[in-house]
Amino acid sequence: MSHTSSERRRAATEDASRLALSEVVVDRLRARVSEVATHTVNAITVEVPAYRNALAGPMGARITSAVELALGGFLRLAGPARQRGQAAGAPMTPALDGAYELGRGEARSGRTMDALLAAYRVGAREAWREFSRVAVEQGLASDDMARFAELVFAYIDELSAASAAGHADELATTGRVRDRYLTRLALSVLRGDPPDRLLDRAQRAGWEPPRSLAAVVLPTEQASRAMTGLDERTLRADEDLPETLDDEQASSVLLVADADGVRRGAAVAALRGLDAYVGPARPWSDARSSYLRALRARRLGLAAEGGGTCDTDDHLAELVVGADQTALADLRAQVLAPLGDLRPASAERLAETLRAWLLHQGRRDDVAAALHVHPQTVRYRMTQLRELYGARLDDPAQVAALVIALGTTPAHGRPGIPDTSR
Template identity: 60%
Template sequence: MTSEVRSATARGAAALEMDERVVRALRDRLPDVATQTVAAVTVEVPGYTGALSGSMGANIEAAVTMALGGFLRLAAGSRESDPSTPLGPTLEGAYALGRGEARSGRSMDALLAAYRVGARVAWREMARAAAEAGVGAATMAQFAELVFAYIDELSASSVAGHTDELSTSGRVRERYRERLGQHLLAGANLDVLTAAAERAGWPVPETLTAVLLPAAQVRGVLASLGPDTVQVGEDLPGAEPVDHGQPFALLLVPDVEAAGRRHLLRVLDGRQAVVGPPRPWLRARSSYDRAARTAALAPASREGAAVDSEEHLADLVVGADPEALADLRARVLAPLADLRAATRDRLAETLRSWLLHQGRRDEVAAELHVHAQTVRYRMGQLRELYGARLDDPRTVLEVVVALHGTATASAAGGTATGPGGSS
């Protein structure tokens, strides 16, 4: 509410020359004016259509009666109150009305339209009563100015109430939602989570997908995601930073499977994010744990492309127990232990490629950028060292797992060591 509007209303009330007889005539007409105003509002304003019954109808009638009563106190001027401050209770009521609209999830559009319709109808009826009471043209013009300055002031007060309610409820909702996210990570029981969701005004989804990303990127991402995304915070257990040296945050995104997940990955492109799998909302911690392990295993690239944990399932399985992987690798590569490091590494690389390509020599040669005869020679060396074990399915499985794990550990900065020292 601006000081200009307030002063215009006060000046209009002070300048209005309306005697007791006219005020009494207006007061006698007040019930009819209220009835017609309410009827017009509920017919002409879409947000209030058909609202004469029920609690909304009662609220409209109360608001109209309050506004008209306040106006008559204003019009009566110094005879009934201090003309400089006649509107305190009425403005407080308008402010509360705006807050109520916000709490009901409605914008100010309907209420402002109701003020406009109400002003038109009230002016028409009160002007008629004033004319019948013999009010002159000059006073009638002042009367009209006062009506519309008054409506402007009520509207401004309601807008302030609406804005304040949204601001307050928004902060409260954010706190409740962060608390909900903490309960989800803690694996709280259904009753606790349901109550937390209700307090936060959060519609329960089918699934939640965890997204880890630098805290500085959160604001830009939230603008592209649904309003029910939950931001948990920056102090999260059990995860390494997505980008070492800067804090990171967790988002829990509702119901993003299939096309929704593809959209999510596009939104996160360039933001150094790691995306967990979709999980039933009660098991959101599972998605977070997967994203955290993926972040440690396959950190985001310098270009910031989003890391999809679904693309690293084999790496996650192999890297689940680093000590077991190191022991397996030492046992599998024991036949190579006495070779020089460079030779051992070349033969291990060739063996891995040979098994993965199922012995297709040309494909192995292409992958290793060597001649096919080189592959043949190296495999001859390996068969001499391993003997019949290379024909044993169990040995083949262990070699593939061990050597795949070596590549994974190397990419993630792992420390698995082989029988001759470093991998």
């Protein structure tokens, strides 16, 4: 609500309130307040769908009381008791406060501002219909009748603006509170809290648990952009994240609902162009495991072909062999021990050849194409390797160890070459 529109409304009310009804007219109007309030509430019930089943019992009594308070405030504004030196807004203060609280209450009840404004329109019509009848009966002059009409509608305009402010403030407050509940829920999921605690926090936040959640780890500066394309049930956490993130970049975690099956592709596509790591879909109360996998993928430096978003489902082999980096380094050192006496350049060439030979299952032409060398070069290098490894290249257990050690690209160094710089 702008200051300009508020000042305009107040000016209109002030101008119209120069009318001073006689005590007789005000007494007659005051005698009709209860009846007018009842007529107004009944009309709202009939004409505004959102209120048809809402005014029975205590709610109906509260609305009726609010209408009576508003009508009473109007009569204080229009009547002869208004002192010339009195602050302009003083007669309206109780009614405006009541209207503001009414707006907040309607927001809490789930009714929209449109419904509340529709109720005000019906109320203005009913109030004018009943009050103007009394004014005509009391012989109010035409000029005063016109000013009386202006005052009625200016006053209702002020009340509806106060209710709109209360409605908006309540929604904003409720939204902030719910956001805090949702953040606490996200952190509970990431910590792996017990299912009963997770369910309690979900209920507090008004969040309906999905079948599964997939964790997405990404820079905080990209999180808001990512949220726009993801399921509306996505949870977000930006601070106090469990587990140490091994860099200084501010990170966020998104927990995306039901990003599995055919929907996973759409979720990953929504993150295209972002530096995101997407964990697997897991039952929502066990999504911590998805978070830990996304973290592991980031620590290993995994990435999609061409960079960008990394779907950990596409890197399961690297994740398995990278689960224990020290064990993998020891395994590489062990299986490459026969190359230890060679010059580094020669050892590297032979290790690359052995890796290609394993991955291409000994197909010499495919190995040559992968290494960009002549097939005879492959034959020569493999002869060297057989001299160094002997029968180990025919031992299934040794071949399995070689495949695990050399079959994936390590996070540091070239394929298959142990990183001895650390």
